[in-house]
Amino acid sequence: MSVVPYKDKKEGKKQQVASMFDNISKKYDLLNHLLSLGIDIIWRKKAIKMLQKDQPKLILDIATGTGDFAIEALALKPEKVIGVDISEGMLQEGRKKMKQKKLEHLIELQLGDSEKLLFQENKFDAVIVSFGVRNFENLEKGLADMYRVLKPGGKTVILEFSKPKKFPMKQGYSFYFKYILPQIGRMISKDHSAYTYLPESVKAFPDGRDFLGILEKVGFKQTQCKTLTFGISSIYTGIK
Ligand SMILES: C[S@@+](CC[C@H](N)C(=O)[O-])C[C@H]1O[C@@H](n2cnc3c(N)ncnc32)[C@H](O)[C@@H]1O
Numbered sequence: 001m002s003v004v005p006y007k008d009k010k011e012g013k014k015q016q017v018a019s020m021f022d023n024i025s026k027k028y029d030l031l032n033h034l035l036s037l038g039i040d041i042i043w044r045k046k047a048i049k050m051l052q053k054d055q056p057k058l059i060l061d062i063a064t065g066t067g068d069f070a071i072e073a074l075a076l077k078p079e080k081v082i083g084v085d086i087s088e089g090m091l092q093e094g095r096k097k098m099k100q101k102k103l104e105h106l107i108e109l110q111l112g113d114s115e116k117l118l119f120q121e122n123k124f125d126a127v128i129v130s131f132g133v134r135n136f137e138n139l140e141k142g143l144a145d146m147y148r149v150l151k152p153g154g155k156t157v158i159l160e161f162s163k164p165k166k167f168p169m170k171q172g173y174s175f176y177f178k179y180i181l182p183q184i185g186r187m188i189s190k191d192h193s194a195y196t197y198l199p200e201s202v203k204a205f206p207d208g209r210d211f212l213g214i215l216e217k218v219g220f221k222q223t224q225c226k227t228l229t230f231g232i233s234s235i236y237t238g239i240k
Helices: 013-035 039-049 068-076 088-100 139-149 169-189 194-204 209-217
Strands: 058-062 080-085 107-111 124-130 150-161 221-228 233-239
Touching (some): 013 088, 013 169, 013 194, 039 068, 039 124, 039 233, 058 068, 058 139, 068 107, 068 124, 080 088, 124 139, 150 209, 209 233
Parallel strands (some): 058 080, 080 107
Antiparallel strands (some): 150 233
């Protein structure tokens, strides 16, 4: 059984995830930085550094949300970053941000599903995702489509929550994620399920070697995993 945000609703995971992010879109950036004490910004920067040597010109940012990872990718001086997401609410917030920062000529945000990307194969120099793959309805299908649109020799960089394995971080993180984060998330976002879904979905999601196994299954080579901040997050990379 896959973990869904609204357990009493009959819709599938994809529709529920899109509705949930539509609901919290206006508070998403604030909550992200507040709940992670700003560490999410450092994690995104570290993930983008994995592409420094590759100098990709055309980058696809999957599950772009409000576009923070796409903006971070501009450090690589690409010609263009295309961001896709299934939540129109998140994209609207992202478009406002691009306008304010005058980045509309560099970053294009489009409504799109990671499991049915509307791009030809071998198009992008790099395909990146931050905190998105955990929300896919069908993880293998999403990763396989990312592989399809990547150029041969191109790299994928995936940033996602993982589970700290050692005492005392494992226990401390578990307490924070289960009892503190959902309360703050609920209070600010007014969505009763979104920040309960977060720890539940992380718990159920494959991390470390298990995730690399799935990347390899869909075709990625030279896969690597780098853990961040005691294993709270991990960066996964793979080459087509
Ligand atoms: C936690 S947010 C991450 C946003 C952004 N990448 C960041 O780092 O802040 C997850 C995003 O994944 C999107 N998403 C989930 N499933 C998706 C899918 N199948 N295709 C495209 N986007 C998806 C959600 O709508 C949401 O905006």
